[in-house]
Amino acid sequence: MKKQITILFVLVAGIFVASAFKDKPTQVTVSSKDSDSIAVTKIFEEVLVNGKAYDNLRTLCTEAPKRLSGSAGAQTAVDVTFRMMKSMGLDSVWLQECMVPHWERGTPEEGSMIVNGKSTHANICALGGSVSTPSDGLTAEVIEVSDFKELEDLGKKKIQGKIVFFNHPFDQRKASMFDAYGEAVGYRWAGPHIAETYGAVAVLVRSMSSSLDTFPHTGVMRSDSLAAKIPSAALSTVDAEEMHKQLASGAKVEFNMTMNCQWYADTKSYNVIGEIRGSEHPEEVIVFGGHLDAWDLSPGAHDDGSGCVQAIEVLRAFKALNIKPKHTIRAVMWMNEENGGRGGEAYAKYSTDNKIKHIAAIESDAGGFTPRGFGITGTPEQKAKVQSWAPLFFRYGIYDFTSSGGGADIDDLRASGTPLFGLEPDSQRYFDYHHTEIDTFDKVNKRELHLGAGGMTALVYLIDKYGL
Amino acid sequence: MKKQITILFVLVAGIFVASAFKDKPTQVTVSSKDSDSIAVTKIFEEVLVNGKAYDNLRTLCTEAPKRLSGSAGAQTAVDVTFRMMKSMGLDSVWLQECMVPHWERGTPEEGSMIVNGKSTHANICALGGSVSTPSDGLTAEVIEVSDFKELEDLGKKKIQGKIVFFNHPFDQRKASMFDAYGEAVGYRWAGPHIAETYGAVAVLVRSMSSSLDTFPHTGVMRSDSLAAKIPSAALSTVDAEEMHKQLASGAKVEFNMTMNCQWYADTKSYNVIGEIRGSEHPEEVIVFGGHLDAWDLSPGAHDDGSGCVQAIEVLRAFKALNIKPKHTIRAVMWMNEENGGRGGEAYAKYSTDNKIKHIAAIESDAGGFTPRGFGITGTPEQKAKVQSWAPLFFRYGIYDFTSSGGGADIDDLRASGTPLFGLEPDSQRYFDYHHTEIDTFDKVNKRELHLGAGGMTALVYLIDKYGL
DSSP states (O other): OOOOTTHHHHHHHHHHHHHHHTTOOOOOOOOHHHHHHHHHHHHHHHHHHHOOHHHHHHHHHHHSOSOOTTSHHHHHHHHHHHHHHHTTTOSEEEEEEEEEEEEEOOSOOEEEEEETTEEEEEOEEEOBTOOOOOTTOEEEEEEEESSHHHHHHHHHHHHTTSEEEEOOOOOTTOSSHHHHHHHHTHHHHTHHHHHHHTTOSEEEEEOSOSSOOSOOOOOBOOOSTTOOOSOEEEEOHHHHHHHHHHHHTTOOEEEEEEOOOEEEEEEEEEEEEEEEOOSSEEEEEEEEEEEOOOOTTOOOIIIIIHHHHHHHHHHHHHHHTTOOOSEEEEEEEESOTTTTOHHHHHHHHHHHHTTOEEEEEEEOOSOSSOEEEEEEESOHHHHHHHHTTHHHHHTTTOOBOOSOOOOTTTGGGGGGTOOEEEEEEOOTTHHHHTTSTTOOGGGSOHHHHHHHHHHHHHHHHHHHHHOO | OOOOTTHHHHHHHHHHHHHHHTTOOOOOOOOHHHHHHHHHHHHHHHHHHHOOHHHHHHHHHHHSOSOOTTSHHHHHHHHHHHHHHHTTTOSEEEEEEEEEEEEEOOSOOEEEEEETTEEEEOOEEEOBTOOOOOTTOEEEEEEEESSHHHHHHHHHHHHTTSEEEEOOOOOTTOSSHHHHHHHHTHHHHTHHHHHHHTTOSEEEEEOSOSSOOSOOOOOBOOOSTTOOOSOEEEEOHHHHHHHHHHHHTTOOEEEEEEOOOEEEEEEEEEEEEEEEOOSSEEEEEEEEEEEOOOOTTOOOIIIIIHHHHHHHHHHHHHHHTTOOOSEEEEEEEESOTTTTOHHHHHHHHHHHHTTOEEEEEEEOOSOSSOEEEEEEESOHHHHHHHHTTHHHHHTTTOOBOOSOOOOTTTGGGGGGTOOEEEEEEOOTTHHHHTTSTTOOGGGSOHHHHHHHHHHHHHHHHHHHHHOO
């Protein structure tokens, strides 16, 4: 589009108008509403013009990709973000210890689809926490189900000795891809164990993705006492469609897979924390952050490098604008969200043990895409208060304060009555990249990331000013 | 993020709830409000699940990239979209003739920045409509200005014989990148001519882009009686930053450029039109579309292949859902939006000559990104009526009906009092790709494109049902 070219003349005229007024600043009485609007505008402008979140994300993704809990990458990520915050002149930057699970996928997986005896390469990756196949691989016939009801209907007799293929595509009718994910992810989480109880020898799960491509999407499966003891992998959506087509045509489909994953002893790791102490109530905390760990296949740009650097940006913007918060504002990069949640647990335990009062907890863990709103979990009064601030955010495209929200890392603070917030970016592209090797830095747009950081900063500012 | 894993149990429980109810459809009295909600939901679901806009866009970008007016690519685009609509069983598909300007850039441009005598490659492309340099190139000293005021202050004496470099970056404080574009694009449109009046021998314009990269962004400059007769090119933002840095450091910066653009005689071309005739008022028309031409450097995926295929999708969805519109609904792929607007003029002239009443005109020419709202230009009553429909769109992320809107191709219908609408997608990424070789099909997300098409379809449906 070429758009209004006439704007030029407005612009030229504007120069003269501006000159005429420049020596006559008008006296204005600023109401509280106006001053909020001015402050919020200043915050967004600071982040959009001088924000460092994008550069910090490039650093994190370059220096510490594949930062799954227990890995060398995770330790590098701790070091990198600690150093980032140390250089900012904050009141305190510290590490909070936690023991994390340590699982490794080993050498790259190999998968082949065998249709009526003819073998072709298929794109798979082990689900997080899966056991190995035998070292020379595993081959068995594939049986497809689209949900647990079909599994039940087939029964043990038909499933025994086979590879169960959970093929539950994202429901494209949903407006939010998180809703589609929420409906499908149960097959990844519990599917392996449930299939095992019917005698399956392995599980393939259609990748949790809204698009058709050849990248398998890893992700966690349950690892408690009901953890599956059979090899379990994600299959790319393109391969899943092909397998479905072959099975529907009546072909005999077998699958050969080789994986050599392994569990190791729990490992010491850390949440990385930086804060500006409150000038009036330093003992009361507004906490915000994302998770530092990311899947071992991935640079973790959207999931969740974005949330981490946005949290750091909130602190940077407060410093740059010389805003002195009344309450302590604290950025946390939580460890181990992806396969255990130990960082969130450690933070909650520390909070209980030290009787920390949290005024609010905000998580950004839905990608560095253009922000749409905040989900809120709190009392109706708290929700109404935050919704009354919505007009301040509207011009920046943040308009939706209707849903409930939070995040896995802050969920343990719910018990203490802390109001929880989740930044809600546009969801359409998130699952194109989620838990894959293509969740790379170049998939993040600087302005979209910074608009989200601006929204978080403005929300923290308003909560600090008015309480909840 | 791993998100609520507990959803699984809701899902399993859901099976039983669903089974319990499945034989007992409840009798419901459907109010008009409810029926609108049901219809709008059906429309979005049809487009999200079965939409063909994405596949059609792939076809258009593959078979007819570089479809600037007068080119072979433009003719192919006419043929391709005509065939697409011909295959859909519409009531009428036709071509509307218009004569279009025909300019070609010739062989790829060459540019070198010469800093204190040392030459390095620089990324440039001719602005649309520019004249050639001498065949062996043009070299002159560069003088930088950030706006027209600086040009005026420097005056003829300092500018004579030089290359004027308009370096007016996008204002990153703006929330909408269209606002930033509107403020900067005047330097591309009128800068060459104005610099020429001061004796400049050529013009370089900082590319109209929100990001820093090495792709020059072409675009139209004025081609009327005030068209510049000096070579005029866009410089990539990375090169513009480098040039600015060198000039600011006091270095002597010259530039060497070679371009062999040429104007040809006006060429016959077409708007491509498809329609479903109204069952009650076939003589009254709701028109919607995008422009078929795209810059010669570019596949034109977002600008504006997206708008074209979304318009076709509106017709497809009406057919698929068996909705019989009361008024004629018409998709137009306008020709020559980028450098002349002759398609829009031809359509408006046809409408006047034939006394066509347009109930509404809708343009999609801001990219195939996730939709945010519709701009509306109409009476306060018309605007209020459309705004009363906003709740129907909210769950699909379309919430903003506040701004005025329309589009270059439908602007000529304003004189007849036609209410104008512009689909408003998220603007943050649009100018990363705009008018460059990287405005490619892979930059478009299927769901985002289809959400926009769903929004247009729902709007057409409601306008047809209730009038304006």
